[in-house]
Amino acid sequence: MTAATDPRVDTRITEDPLPPLEPDDSRVKLGAELLFHGRVRDEEEGRPIVALEYERYEGLAEKELERVALDTVERFPIDQLVCWHRIGRVGVGEASLRVVVWSCHRVEGLEAMAWFISSLKHRVPIWKWAVTADGERFPSTCGHDENGPEGDHGTHAH
């Protein structure tokens, strides 16, 4: 975990399942709340799997995730961004990623969400291993290319 240094962002990398969402009606200035859950799909590279195992480069992953969040709140007129990335074993159907963006209006929230997730996928040193029903564990061979969002073929978990 990393403690956010800017009150607009809260980024965490955690081995625990993401906690249930708590209802929160306190943001009376912010009309738009947008939440994204990235969930583990039941296949990887065409093979059925039972889980993904995420590993991170500890130290840099936390720093870079926070920098991506800060870049996002600088670049888009949004008020707050929360990102929790789960690592370790994440079962099929479970959420590996939660991002919440609060803004006055929905358009900037949607744009910020798209940019943040795409940047996270290209910048934050996290990788995944697929786990099959018979216990085999293989590294995903398919990452995102280095060309930025437009090169993101997005054939994976989300």
Next chain:
Amino acid sequence: MTAATDPRVDTRITEDPLPPLEPDDSRVKLGAELLFHGRVRDEEEGRPIVALEYERYEGLAEKELERVALDTVERFPIDQLVCWHRIGRVGVGEASLRVVVWSCHRVEGLEAMAWFISSLKHRVPIWKWAVTADGERFPSTCGHDENGPEGDHGTHAH
């Protein structure tokens, strides 16, 4: 309320507060879950308010909301769309609108969400009245123009 006729969409118009979100890890084919909450802001047309009161054209509002949802699942490669619109009095900070979109990948989910909300705002016969602290109730004078999404100046609840 209206019963959806297509399993891909679930649209409701309800006077009750939107229920808390239940964790649901059952969608093992769908990597991307995107949720939008439209919340009531504490001012309307520059005046502080304590609530919005939503009214609908009962009968047509339900039908049109479902049609907007169906148009969205036809137009974008998403698997499921839930939209609950609350009417009646909705206090500041509370959610008047919940939309959830499930898809394999995030890009189509984000596009579908943007298009659905914009279409809903232009097509579904729902209007809002602002309620001030001293109990005054005035109809919002500011709607969305008829030019579609690009004409949506979005200066209101979200």
Next chain:
Amino acid sequence: MAEMITVTLVCFSQVRHHIGSHLLPIELPLGSTAGDAEADLRSRLPEHVRALPMRVAVNQEFAERSAVLQAGDEVVFMPPMQGG
């Protein structure tokens, strides 16, 4: 003298605010269209509301202004929508 029918205008938002009630029964000559009902309604509204673009519905379905009304129809002129 033309035979008359009664239809009910259902009023929302600013229309309701200025008409002062949700339902407004009006009489029109047999054969009148939604557009004729609209002319009646708009004559009762202040300038700034009259200027609003309105969509038309008859009996809970969107309709054209050329639609011929029947006795007992529910007719709605809808100011810009504000859902969400």
Next chain:
Amino acid sequence: MAEMITVTLVCFSQVRHHIGSHLLPIELPLGSTAGDAEADLRSRLPEHVRALPMRVAVNQEFAERSAVLQAGDEVVFMPPMQGG
């Protein structure tokens, strides 16, 4: 004979899979760069992994291949990232 230093390569994903361990200490001549360490690493990898574009980090920060290494440095060559 050149003075040697030891740095530790930290391996992830396909690199880790082929190296067979998370940490790989290697010896390099004093004055070597991250690029020199990368040449050593790539020589141990099969063709399809060697072909991957990799980003470089030294001591938990992104770095250039021209960065000169010090004894004890933690050096990482990162295959395409897969977070999310």
